[in-house]
Amino acid sequence: MDFATHILLSITIARAFFPRGGWPVLLAALAGGTLADIDLFSIFFGPSAYLTLYHSFTHSLPGTVIVVLVSVLIAFFARRREPLVFTMLFLAASSAAIAHLFLDLCQSDGITLLWPFRSTRIAGDFISSSDLWLLGLLLAGILLPELFRLVSTEIGVKDSAPRGRNAAIAALAVLLIYVGVHAVFHQRVVSALEALSYHGESSRHSAAFPDSVSLFRWHALVETTSSICQIEVPVEAPEALTCLHKPEPSPQLTAALATPTARKLLQAIRFPRATMQKSTPRQNIDEYEVTIRSLADPAAGLSDHSVGAQIVLDVNARVLDEELVWARYLRVR
Numbered sequence: 349m350d351f352a353t354h355i356l357l358s359i360t361i362a363r364a365f366f367p368r369g370g371w372p373v374l375l376a377a378l379a380g381g382t383l384a385d386i387d388l389f390s391i392f393f394g395p396s397a398y399l400t401l402y403h404s405f406t407h408s409l410p411g412t413v414i415v416v417l418v419s420v421l422i423a424f425f426a427r428r429r430e431p432l433v434f435t436m437l438f439l440a441a442s443s444a445a446i447a448h449l450f451l452d453l454c455q456s457d458g459i460t461l462l463w464p465f466r467s468t469r470i471a472g473d474f475i476s477s478s479d480l481w482l483l484g485l486l487l488a489g490i491l492l493p494e495l496f497r498l499v500s501t502e503i504g505v506k507d508s509a510p511r512g513r514n515a516a517i518a519a520l521a522v523l524l525i526y527v528g529v530h531a532v533f534h535q536r537v538v539s540a541l542e543a544l545s546y547h548g549e550s551s552r553h554s555a556a557f558p559d560s561v562s563l564f565r566w567h568a569l570v571e572t573t574s575s576i577c578q579i580e581v582p583v584e585a586p587e588a589l590t591c592l593h594k595p596e597p598s599p600q601l602t603a604a605l606a607t608p609t610a611r612k613l614l615q616a617i618r619f620p621r622a623t624m625q626k627s628t629p630r631q632n633i634d635e636y637e638v639t640i641r642s643l644a645d646p647a648a649g650l651s652d653h654s655v656g657a658q659i660v661l662d663v664n665a666r667v668l669d670e671e672l673v674w675a676r677y678l679r680v681r
Contacts, residue, residue, distance in 0.1 A: 349451040350478045351388075354381050356486035357451065357523075358444040363490070364516035366440050372427040376437040379419035381444030384411065384452075395655045395672040399616050402653075407452060408463035416441045451475070454527055456557050456648035458618075469616065474530045476560040477650060482526065489519025530558060537566050537581050546570055546577050547591060555618065556581060557648035567647040569619045576619055576643055592643070595624050599665040604638035609670040613657045617642035635668065636661045641675040651676065 358381030362374045383406070390401035405411045419441035420434070452459050455477045458469030475482060493512035537556040544551070549572035559565040566581040577591040595601055601624055604610055614620055622640045641656035656675035660668045 349448075349455055349475075350483075351382065351385055353451065353479070353483050353486065354385065354448055356483065356490060357381060357447055360486055360489050360516045360519050361443050361447060362440055363512045364520055365443060366436055367511070367513040369433070369436050369440065372423045373433075373436055373440045375426060376419050376423035377440040377444040379422050379444075380416055380441030381448050383415045383419060384445065384448050391653055395674055396612075398653060399612065399655045399672060403452065403457055403459040403469070404463055404467075405460075407449065407459035408461055411463070412445050412449060416445050419445070454531075455479075456644070457650055467615065471618075472531070472534075473555060473557055473648070474527055474534050476558045477648065478560045479558070480561055481563065482523065485519055485522055485526065489515050533564075534558070534566070537568065541568055541570055541579070541581070544570075546572050546589070547575070549573050549575075553619075555644065555647075557644070560649055567649075569643055569647055571619060576621055578643070578647065592621060595622055598624065600624060600636040600661045601638060603661055603665040603667060604636075604640075604659040604670075607657075607659055607667055607670050609657050609659060609672055610640055613640055613655065613672060617655070618644040619647075634663045636663075639678045641678050645675065 355378065358377045359374065361381070362369065362377040366373045366377070385406075387401050387403065387406045390398045393401075406415060416438070420437045423437050423441070424434070449459070449461070453461065453470060454472040454474040456471050456473045457477055458471035460467055461470050462468070490512065493515045534556055538554055541554040541556065542551050551570045551572060553571040554568065556566040556568040559567065564582055568579040568581045570577045570579065572591075575591040575593045577589055579589055601622060604624075605614070605622070619642060620640050621643050622638060624636055624638045627635050627637060638659045638661065639656060640659075642654060645651050645654035654675035655672055656678045657670070658673050658678065659670045662668055
């Protein structure tokens with residue numbers, strides 16, 4: 349989930365459940381709801397570091413405990429002369445951190461919730477990683493009370509409830525309903541995909557990714573025995589079918605998929621697509637370049653930091669070079 353949504357959600361939680369906690373509690377909630385995304389800085393250390401660190405430790409259950417403790421310490425040492433209620437700081441940081449995990453579980457990027465016991469990424473695919481409706485909902489829950497407060501002040505009406513609390517509670521309730529409705533829509537789309545035939549082949553695996561703007565459009569992928577099909581899906585029925593064929597088996601492809609680079613990538617991505625091309629770059633010696641990337645990332649709107657693999661082999665299927673690269677530099681054929 350995008351950073352702005354996590355910030356707004358943290359503020360909303362602080363207003364809803366800790367309206368009289370003061371700015372130290374708000375700071376604890378903000379830290380608890382955003383510190384997990386520090387792993388995004390792994391992009392500066394290259395594709396391999398990003399693939400290993402992003403949405404792993406800080407988005408796991410043990411990592412969340414550390415995030416909460418650090419958040420409480422930040423609020424504690426920043427409070428100065430403000431009265432301290434340690435329990436309130438802990439609850440605010442914990443609530444925001446759990447909400448952070450919840451939203452990231454609902455989107456498509458996947459988090460290693462059970463790290464280090466299991467490195468499997470869990471992704472609900474219910475909401476987009478940059479959901480404009482969700483962002484607008486949280487923003488309205490924060491700003492509308494300020495507008496009503498100005499109006500009330502002008503006409504001399506006094507509100508006994510803490511400022512913004514009722515609107516924050518309403519925003520959180522609508523958020524849960526929104527996610528629940530999207531989960532139902534998602535299940536309907538996946539069920540429809542599984543029931544269809546694709547050029548005479550049945551689905552082996554399918555997934556549907558929500559659109560960041562439209563409430564009723566999904567970007568779906570279906571894997572069959574020989575291809576991966578891309579589909580634009582209204583909620584009612586799939587349409588616009590495009591299938592990308594898998595490469596033919598070969599010693600070079602088998603050797604490439606067995607490399608440590610390919611295995612690391614395949615453990616982290618969904619709907620991988622491999623392509624292979626032959627070239628004679630030097631000394632008239634044939635080489636084979638195998639590229640692997642995820643088709644799920646562009647379908648889910650996550651292509652900015654998508655990682656791919658590039659492996660070069662000779663005619664005898666010996667690996668000459670292998671590396672993880674940013675997928676935007678790879679060409680899918």
